[in-house]
Amino acid sequence: MLGKTELETKVIDSLNYLKTHNDYTSIILEVESIQNILFKMGYIENKLKGINKNNDSVFTAKFHLKKKYNNIYIYYNSSVIDASVLKMVSDKVFDDYFVLPLNAIENSLVFINQKASEQGNPFSKLKLANIRTDKTNLKADLMIDSKEQKRTIDHIVIKGYVKFPKSYLKHYLKIKPGQTFNLNRIKQKTDMLNDLKFANQIKAPEVLFSKDSTTLYIYAEKTKSNAFDGFLGFGTNENNNKLEFDGYLNLQLTNNLNFGESFSLLYKSDENDQKTFRTDLSLPYLLKSPIGVDLSLQIFKKDSTFTTVNQSAKLHYQINPKHKVFVGVRATTSNNLLSANNFQNITDYDSNFYTLAYRFLKRQNTNLLFPIKTDLYIETGFGHREATNTKQKQSQYTIDAFSIFNLNGKNSFYFRVNGSNLKSDTFFENELFRFGGINSIRGFxxxxxxxxxxxxxxxxxxxxxxxxxxxxxxTDLAYFENKLTNNKEKLLGYGFGFGILTKAGLFKFNYANGKTENETFKFSNSKIHLSLIADF
Structure with missing residues (x-):
């Protein structure tokens, strides 16, 4: 390849073009490729003077590059194109024109046209007209041909899952009739279907354009969203060395009424003769509004010592699929089942709290064993407790969060932080937090x-x-304080486990041993937990 001058030849040589070819057709294609590259570099007037045959195996292509243009000044109509869009492709944007280097024209025009399409003009065409030269720069007018009026979404049709709750379209996906048509944004929103527990997206959305309307088709399927979770634990009693059993049953029902609702029922019994019954109901998007309600009832009984009943009601607002905020009230009633003379630290009381909470949830749907990557829940409550004609101000803080850090496809680390703090001047035993076990510090x-x-x-x-x-x-670590007994202690739990995803569900085995900070290892302190999580 040769230029008209030595300087032009150096420019051509800098392109590192392919010099060896199998046939003449390949030579022609390479020459055309070089010309296109020269156009983008600013040599828009370059010409091929000819391809000369030196001998049977050597050909020489001669170019005349002519003048190089550096930039192009593009004049635009500010009522058609917003300057904020142009600033995304150029750092020199003025009231009626902007400047681009010649090698950025193609990508920049594609981007600008895409933004025009996102404003409801999917059939818009963009071009440069009236191109003219000015010394070492070019000038042109930006023309947008959009014969049709701006498109809006007129109709939405759900294919596959016909009874998909319509409130989730408006408030969860935030897609509704009357919105400006933007296909890229619609695809981003419908991808969020995969973050729902009860539905998946089958394929990308499609659009039907008619003369006077735009119909959006969303393809979804209903998935298994009910779950049964149960575990059996056993270990040796430290006092009588007898084998003792504990366990729980947890039933979760989701979207059985095609409303997006969820209902859970938990029953737990442990070796300390403690029984827990809890039921939760969540109703999203009440009366087609963005507000939902969460109701909860929990009953705890400690052998024949006391019972505690917790009731709570919360309103929640789903900011987006990952973020949710709550505001609510919680009422607690606890009754001493024995004489107060026998148990001075267990007293009848009633407490009321106003609560604020926040939840962050991030899924990793491609992993069947661990579909949730991060879950964060923070709650704070302010209120008072009444007992024996006394009233005590109290506050409570709770955090429960976990995250999975994936090193690669097979190796990962799991971290969970769980804790609560009750601030009060006085305490009763029947209002203290109770923890330990498979869902807390394992080995206890x-x-x-x-x-x-x-x-x-x-x-x-x-x-x-x-x-x-x-x-x-x-490997579990814990620290706790009991201000009723002025006790502070550090705990350690360690062991191993495995999980197997079967046709019946996820079967998990955990073996853990727990000890206090100054306690020596005892094999008799070991706990074995078997659990099964089944979706249906």
Whole structure:
């Protein structure tokens, strides 16, 4: 390849073009490619003077590059194109024109046209007209041909899952008739269907354009969203060395009425003769509004000592699929079942709290074993407790969060932080937090630890043998304070476990041993937990 001058030849040589070809057709294609590159570099007037045959195997292409243009000044109509869009492609934007380097023209015009399409003009055409030269720069007028009026979404049709709750279209996906048509944004929103527990997106949305309307088709399917979770735990009683059992049943029903509602029922019984019954109901988007309600009832009984009943009601607002905020009230009533003379620290009381809460949830739907990557819940409550003609101001803070850090497809670390703090001048035993066990610090009996303040750190190193089997370590740390007994203690739980995804559900086995800070290891303190989580 040669230029008209030595300087032009150096410019052509800098392109690192292919010099060896199998046939003449390949040479022609390479020459055309070089010309296109020269056009983008600013040599818009370059010409091919000819291809000369030196001998049977050598050809020489001669170019005349002529003048190089550096920039193009593009004049635009500010009523058609917003300057904020132009500032995304150029750092020199003025009231009626903007400046681009010649090598950025193609990508910049594609971007500007895309933004015009997002404003409801999917059939808009963009071009440069009246191109003219000015010394080392070009000038042109930006023309947008949009014969049709701006498009809006007129109709929305759900294919596949016909009874998909319509309130989720408006408030969760934030897609509704009358919105300006923007296909890219619609695709981003419908992808959020995969973050729902009860539905999935089958394929990308499609659009039907007619002369006077725009119909959006969304393809979704209903998925298994009900779950049954149960576990059986057993260990040796430290006092009588007898084998004792504990366990729980947790039933979760989601979207069975095609409303997006969820209902859960929990029953737990442990070796300390403690029984817990809890039921929760969540109703999203009441009366087609963005507000939902959460109702909860929990009854706890400690053998024949006392019972505690918690009732709560919250209003929630789903900011987007990952963020949700709550505001509500919680009422608690506890009754001493024995004489107050026998148990001075257990007293009848009533408490009322106003609560604020926030939740962040992020899924990783491609992982069948661990579909949730991050879950954060923070709650604070302010209120008072009444007992024996006394009134005590109290506040309560709770955090429950976990996250999975994926090193690669097989290796990951799991971290969970769980803790609560009750601030009060006085305390009763029957209002303290109870923790310990498979859903808290492993290696200890269920709900065997009492605290006015506690924090638990659960860690696991997980290794996935395949998509259905994983093994993991257990290392749990805890710290708690019991201001009623002026007790402070550090705890350690350690062990191992594995999980197998079967046709019946996810079967999990955990072996853990728990000890206090100054306690020596005892094999008799070991706990084994078997659990099964089944979706249906």
């Amino acid at each position: 009996e269920e709900n065997s630890l009492l605290a006015s303040l506690f924090g638990v750190l659960n860690t696991e190193y997980r290794y996935q043998l395949n998509n259905a089997i994983f093994i993991h370590s257990i």
